[in-house]
Amino acid sequence: MEWIKPGTKIDFVGKLYYCLALSGLVILAGTISMILKGGPNYGVDFSGGLLVQLRSDKVVPLNQLRDSLSKIGWAKAQIQEFGDGHEVLIRAPQSSEAPEELKNRLIQAIHKSFPQNNWEERRTETVGPQVSKELQKEAIIALVLSFAAMYGYVTYRFGWLWASGGILALIHDVWVTVAFFSLANKEITLPVVAALLTIIGYSINDTIVLFDRVRENLKKLSKNTELATLINISVNETLSRTILTSFTVFITVLALFFLGGEVIHDFAFALIIGVISGTYSTIYIASPILLLWPAKRTRKKK
Amino acid sequence: MKKDIIRWKIPLIILIVGAALFYSFPLKDKIKLGLDLRGGVHLALEVEADKAVSSAVKKYASEIRELMNKKEIDYDSVASRDSTLIIKLFDDKALSAAKDIMAEYAIFQAQGWNKDTRELAFSLKEAAITEIEGNAIDQALETIRSRIDQFGVAEPSIQREGNNRIIVQLPGIEDPERAMKLIGKTALLEFKLVDEEHNIQEAREGKIPPGSEILYEKKVDKETGEITKTPYLLKKEALLTGDFLTDAHISIDTQYNEPYVSISFNKAGSKIFARITEQNVGKRLAIILDNNVYSDPVIREKIPSGKAQITGNFTEEEARDLAIVLRAGALPAPIKVQENRTVGPSLGQDSISKGFKSVIIGGLLVVVFMVVYYRVSGLVANIALLLNIILLGGVLAYFRATLTLPGIAGIILTIGMAVDANILIFERIREELRQGRPARVAIENGFAKAFLTILDANLTTIIAAIILFQYGTGPVKGFAITLTIGILASMFTAIFVCRVIFDLRLARKGMKKLSI
Numbered sequence: 112m113e114w115i116k117p118g119t120k121i122d123f124v125g126k127l128y129y130c131l132a133l134s135g136l137v138i139l140a141g142t143i144s145m146i147l148k149g150g151p152n153y154g155v156d157f158s159g160g161l162l163v164q165l166r167s168d169k170v171v172p173l174n175q176l177r178d179s180l181s182k183i184g185w186a187k188a189q190i191q192e193f194g195d196g197h198e199v200l201i202r203a204p205q206s207s208e209a210p211e212e213l214k215n216r217l218i219q220a221i222h223k224s225f226p227q228n229n230w231e232e233r234r235t236e237t238v239g240p241q242v243s244k245e246l247q248k249e250a251i252i253a254l255v256l257s258f259a260a261m262y263g264y265v266t267y268r269f270g271w272l273w274a275s276g277g278i279l280a281l282i283h284d285v286w287v288t289v290a291f292f293s294l295a296n297k298e299i300t301l302p303v304v305a306a307l308l309t310i311i312g313y314s315i316n317d318t319i320v321l322f323d324r325v326r327e328n329l330k331k332l333s334k335n336t337e338l339a340t341l342i343n344i345s346v347n348e349t350l351s352r353t354i355l356t357s358f359t360v361f362i363t364v365l366a367l368f369f370l371g372g373e374v375i376h377d378f379a380f381a382l383i384i385g386v387i388s389g390t391y392s393t394i395y396i397a398s399p400i401l402l403l404w405p406a407k408r409t410r411k412k413k
Numbered sequence: 414m415k416k417d418i419i420r421w422k423i424p425l426i427i428l429i430v431g432a433a434l435f436y437s438f439p440l441k442d443k444i445k446l447g448l449d450l451r452g453g454v455h456l457a458l459e460v461e462a463d464k465a466v467s468s469a470v471k472k473y474a475s476e477i478r479e480l481m482n483k484k485e486i487d488y489d490s491v492a493s494r495d496s497t498l499i500i501k502l503f504d505d506k507a508l509s510a511a512k513d514i515m516a517e518y519a520i521f522q523a524q525g526w527n528k529d530t531r532e533l534a535f536s537l538k539e540a541a542i543t544e545i546e547g548n549a550i551d552q553a554l555e556t557i558r559s560r561i562d563q564f565g566v567a568e569p570s571i572q573r574e575g576n577n578r579i580i581v582q583l584p585g586i587e588d589p590e591r592a593m594k595l596i597g598k599t600a601l602l603e604f605k606l607v608d609e610e611h612n613i614q615e616a617r618e619g620k621i622p623p624g625s626e627i628l629y630e631k632k633v634d635k636e637t638g639e640i641t642k643t644p645y646l647l648k649k650e651a652l653l654t655g656d657f658l659t660d661a662h663i664s665i666d667t668q669y670n671e672p673y674v675s676i677s678f679n680k681a682g683s684k685i686f687a688r689i690t691e692q693n694v695g696k697r698l699a700i701i702l703d704n705n706v707y708s709d710p711v712i713r714e715k716i717p718s719g720k721a722q723i724t725g726n727f728t729e730e731e732a733r734d735l736a737i738v739l740r741a742g743a744l745p746a747p748i749k750v751q752e753n754r755t756v757g758p759s760l761g762q763d764s765i766s767k768g769f770k771s772v773i774i775g776g777l778l779v780v781v782f783m784v785v786y787y788r789v790s791g792l793v794a795n796i797a798l799l800l801n802i803i804l805l806g807g808v809l810a811y812f813r814a815t816l817t818l819p820g821i822a823g824i825i826l827t828i829g830m831a832v833d834a835n836i837l838i839f840e841r842i843r844e845e846l847r848q849g850r851p852a853r854v855a856i857e858n859g860f861a862k863a864f865l866t867i868l869d870a871n872l873t874t875i876i877a878a879i880i881l882f883q884y885g886t887g888p889v890k891g892f893a894i895t896l897t898i899g900i901l902a903s904m905f906t907a908i909f910v911c912r913v914i915f916d917l918r919l920a921r922k923g924m925k926k927l928s929i
Contacts, residue, residue: 112786117847164760211593211750233760239751242457253884260876268869302819305881305889309826309896312877316870320837323866352840355786356833359779363829366775367822372767374449374760375818382826
């Protein structure tokens, strides 16, 4: 079987500006969404507070649950329902009250409002203000560190010019993922940051495969070949591989998304966005960006 | 046919895979499950060490008060505020005598004499503060450990983290709520006399007599959950504390069938207890735990035995847990739960089954795809993939690594990424074949040209995984581990093992067309 026939000649470089516009649009929409919502939508890990996942033996009417939470002054609590309607996730933001007290009040209120239901506490997470701040700081350090590491590695292999293209693609991928999280109203939690780091590793690897081919062709093809043509040829040559591996990773991540359960759901969602964006950014961002630099300098690189 | 190479390559593969199988069998015992899969509690506790400092200064204050009484030095008051101790005098006549007393306390630093307020201030030295705080955290760690040991949890983990944090992990625990209460209770037991000379009503209106305080008896109605508070006017000074306990255990009142906790003091404690009871016959002695009054029995006679009872409408479980915390001793300072992650056993079980379902479905999809796309060569890649999973299991088992839900996600991702190496090689081989090269040369070139690319690609993922490992907490670490091992294993299986199989295929005489 062969999806991408040899000799495929798609003019990727020619569509560069459309693609930059598309990326810009997604990023802009996500950024506006984040500004309107007052920053990224941080989960309990980074914003602190309380998260309780409860399962009942009966279907939980959400309106009634919301009413009972309003009674204890939790009108702003987020309620999320899972699968068969028996399971709910309740999230209350940081408050001056000790998390344990908060939780006890919540459980009491729910028992009062639903005396006929049997409740099981499946998951509780409370994060204090100090820990959430630390986790935030560590997450940012980890992201910056991995950007730096990737930049260093690609610089070592291809020089700083190419590395800059690769890093731009990475920033693009992370930003797009975060943008989608804001647009989809999903929370950024620890596992999501783990997914972002994985995306960084995955996306740069895709970019390196392409850079390798571009470099090979720089040596192989005649000096008269225009850089744009050369990049186009390289993208087309590696297209089959890019599509295929993205496809295998994509189906496994999809399996995780649909079958992995709610705990891992957002993590899988981040990876789905990241894999799509990573593949796209390799083809449309990382390599065409080589063109934005003076052609001669790019060519001169060994 | 490269006989020599195949002669040692195949045994090597068998050896490595055999070792992996050996180490990972039986899988159930060898792979440690993380809290998120097994269910359990993860707590980050912060010891409020500054409170230990202020209570130490408070103790010094009462010691100095006694000393000044003994030496008959005239003073207004000796008070403590955080790490500062303040002696208030009536005039400067007693100044030098007070200074002499303080000279004995080298851990305090004189802050000077304020003529207007007539206050002589001293602050605890930095070194002393550091020591008290350090001791408080060590002691808290020991106390918590001993409480958990007595409570009975399999494989608990209690570790100090950073300056003033303690990480407690209790896997597979059935009643997390109860464990939290047991760990978090300061368990400061105090005996104080009831102030019967003053009117509690007046005190509640704001006229609290000096040397006295109001504490409450909190009762929770077991049915409605309602809390009732009864005020008590007590002498501030604690005559006896839980420091002198040697034992505490649950007993059952035979008359009312109600559980209570009986406590016994050590020798010194018994002496103090005997003296208190002797001097205060007919008065009420309140038993206070963590500033909560439990009872205030009337002292009928001197008690020389050093035994007492704490009653308080307990359930049997509560009485048992109270006995545990009293036996283990009080925490030197209150602790705050900074982080709590509790996963119920049913959710953990759910995560395991869902996680493995997605591994199997995701894996099958990839396997089927590879065969459909690359035919026999796809099959070879699948063999490599299977070996990869076996190696991953073996390495996880060998290092007794912890498998978490994100760790399972790492396995899934490894499956998706491991075939990347094969795809890179196969696409190169196809290219070579298209250019008309014979199978042998195509394979040779395909593997050689793809190798550096594969190395590059995997290195970047591993760099990301290492950063993730450094930064991540428990479950996320599990992801970094499986991803790293999986990718390293894929370098071996996708490149080395596949190459051997390809060479074997080539060696079969008459194979003109490569199924790829």
